[in-house]
Amino acid sequence: MIKIGTILTLETSDDDEEIKRFRCRVVEQKGSSLYIDYPINTQTGRTDFFPKGTFLFAYFVGSDQSIYKFYTEIIDRKREKVPMLMLRFDQNKLKKIQRREYVRVDASLDVSISDPEGKLETFTTVTKDISGGGLAVVLPENIEIKSGTPFDLVIVLRTKDKDIDYIFTRAESIRIFELTKEAKQLLSMKFVDIYEQDRQHIIQYCFETQLKERRQALENKN
Template sequence: MLKVGLELTLEDKDTGKRYRCKIADIKEDKIYIDYPIDLETNRTVFLLIGQGLLVDFVSDGQIPYRFSSKVTGRELGNIPMLILSVPEPEDVRKIQRRQYVRVDVALDIALTFPESNLKTTAVTKDISSGGCAVYLPRNIRPGEHETGKALLVLPLKEGYQYLQLLFSVVRLFETGGKTGASLQFKDTSAKERQYILRFCFEQQLLLRKKGLSG
């Protein structure tokens, strides 16, 4: 499940700060990671040995997992690395769907519905790694459970990320005189989910800074 190149999201147990990194190597009871990047400042951080962490990742099967770990050492070489403790298999737990991070945000999204022969641009109402809700133009009304393709633009701190995603229409809804659709992402890769999770965390941090959340 854990493998070289897998992207991890780390949460400091003491401060709640979140970081991203990748697994550089795995040996016996040690996970070697590159130096983490702070999701809020986009700068490299230096964690202390003994620091407790919550570690999130998305498996190849597109299932989010979490485990508890701590920094156990450093590896100084051509590429400096931190060493994390390896969890016991029973301590790696699935993150329930209700725990998915969802944020209210307006993002540009292009939608194609092959069954209805419809194409449109729309704006999201909210998004999580599992799907999003969008406001549709009045002349666009796909069928429930219809599948389609989306081009989503994520404005991350490190730059814009363009994701091409498959989706299915879960339901249509009316709100404030607007027609909307709840979309569930299908067959997303671990990397795509990680990009969306990172965007959601960055948005939460931004809202906290503005005093609008938490």
């Protein structure tokens, strides 16, 4: 289920019950233990100190595009060329928290759109929303696009730990619709040629955005 290189989102709370969220990668797995690189705080972009016995919730996106979580504990530290933490991992206690067909989240990301046939000048705009299957972008004025038209996209994906991923993909226009409140047009597009690793980066971005929205909703209720 968990492969080497899988991105984990870890959550813990301090004495004030403030939720802290971290990102890390699975470096190695041995039996019921996972070895991860040092987690990066998604707010500060820095590592924190994780003593043995720290309990955490871990989340990741599976190969079936579902989100899984498990309760874990830091059981050891391993000092090699890359410092690692050892997590307790029982695959039998994995819990699927969502079955979905590419969750779509609101996102304002920079994107460059170019016509591979050169009939339309390259233009830059921002996304309205995005998912692992496609996106919707704000369409500049005086641009007419027919459905089924292919475009080459460069999406600037800004992750929570301040990293920037440039996603190069080909997408196909689906339809144009009006965004009434903003008096703008949106163009919805689906990915037709994308590296699976890039799709996983987008899915992870959507996953982390969704987690943040859920936490904020719960805090507002309280």
